[in-house]
Amino acid sequence: MxxxxxxxxxxxxxxxxxxxxxxxxxxxLLSWALYSQVNYGYPFxxxxxxxxxxxxxxxxxxxxxxxxEQLPPEQHVRAFEQIRDAVHDHGHGLSNIRYPLPSGQHSxxxxxxxxxxxxxxxxxxxxxxxxFVLLLVLWLPLAWCCLSLGMPAWRGRVVITVIAVxxxxxxxxxxxxTEVFYQFHIWLFPADHQWFFYWQxxxxxxxxxxxxxxxxxxxxxxxxxxLLLPAFYLAGLGIAGRLNTKRNRK
Numbered sequence: 001m002x003x004x005x006x007x008x009x010x011x012x013x014x015x016x017x018x019x020x021x022x023x024x025x026x027x028x029l030l031s032w033a034l035y036s037q038v039n040y041g042y043p044f045x046x047x048x049x050x051x052x053x054x055x056x057x058x059x060x061x062x063x064x065x066x067x068x069e070q071l072p073p074e075q076h077v078r079a080f081e082q083i084r085d086a087v088h089d090h091g092h093g094l095s096n097i098r099y100p101l102p103s104g105q106h107s108x109x110x111x112x113x114x115x116x117x118x119x120x121x122x123x124x125x126x127x128x129x130x131x132f133v134l135l136l137v138l139w140l141p142l143a144w145c146c147l148s149l150g151m152p153a154w155r156g157r158v159v160i161t162v163i164a165v166x167x168x169x170x171x172x173x174x175x176x177x178t179e180v181f182y183q184f185h186i187w188l189f190p191a192d193h194q195w196f197f198y199w200q201x202x203x204x205x206x207x208x209x210x211x212x213x214x215x216x217x218x219x220x221x222x223x224x225x226x227l228l229l230p231a232f233y234l235a236g237l238g239i240a241g242r243l244n245t246k247r248n249r250k
Contacts, residue, residue, distance in 0.1 A: 012149040013156060019142040020161070022135050023232040024225070029132045031224030035217070036088060042080045045216045046073065051209050058199040058206045064111050065203050067101045075099060079109055080207055083118065091122035113194045114204045120189045140243075143236035147244055181211050 035041065046052065052073055059069035071079075079099055086094045094115045098106040110118065151157075172180055185195045197205040208214070 008149055009152060012146070013152040013160075015142060015145045015149055016152050016157065017160060019139075019146050019236070020157075020233070022139055022142055023229060023236065026132065026135050026139065026232050027225040027228040028221065029128055029135070030228055031221045032128070033132075035221055035224060036084065039077075039081050039084055040217050041220055042084075042213075043077055045213055046077060049209050049212050049216065051207070051213070052076065054199075054209045055206055059203065061200040062203060062206070063201055065107060065109070067107065068099060068109075068203050068206075070102055071099060076207060079203075082109075083204065083207075087118055087122040087125055089122075090126060091119040094118050094122075109203055111202075114197065114202055116193055117189070117195050117197075118204070120193055120195070124188055139232070139236050140240055143240035144243065147237065147240050177215060178211055181214060 055076060056069050059065075062068070079097070082097045083094075086092060086097065094110060095108070097109040099109050100106055175183075182196070189195050197210070199206045199210075204210075
């Protein structure tokens with residue numbers, strides 16, 4: 001969309017900024033939802049990150065569970081898939097996930113602290129769904145307001161975008177991706193719930209080679225969001241423009 005500077009440039013810039021943030025969040029949330037449907041690419045990351053070797057090293061040291069390292073890779077993938085299914089189903093079944101032992105018996109995969117943390121993850125996913133609906137409701141009205149007030153000058157939009165992107169990159173560069181990952185956990189999860197687990201005490205953490213797997217997942221979601229972002233941005237303005245045209249003809 002081209003530049004159509006309105007009579008209230010500050011208001012126009014502010015509305016455009018909220019519209020831009022809304023489209024970014026919509027793209028991220030949809031990319032997240034789509035990636036979850038393919039098990040977050042776990043079989044791919046399992047090979048790329050050497051998770052089998054990681055499990056073979058740390059699972060035998062686990063203080064709570066035994067025998068997980070003796071499972072074939074497809075059972076490791078299945079265990080991750082069961083966790084994924086549970087957290088995307090409001091946490092149902094987390095405490096019942098089991099894996100087979102060489103003796104033929106089955107052992108619970110998760111201990112209590114892990115179940116509580118993954119229930120928090122399930123609650124976060126549920127909140128993400130509601131956030132997506134809310135943003136979708138705001139999407140077209142914000143696009144309509146952008147067109148009604150007039151789009152800010154393209155230079156201003158570029159400057160705002162560059163500042164926002166550079167601020168995020170600077171945070172990642174100065175603090176480091178791992179510390180950013182931990183900080184989000186502090187913000188998003190209850191303070192009295194454990195979210196950090198050593199590999200020696202958590203099959204969940206070992207299975208995911210945390211936080212390495214989450215870096216790969218975040219990268220894939222970010223790339224997906226970059227592909228979806230232009231579609232959300234242009235579609236919102238396009239639909240709002242057509243609605244404006246129909247309204248003016250009446």
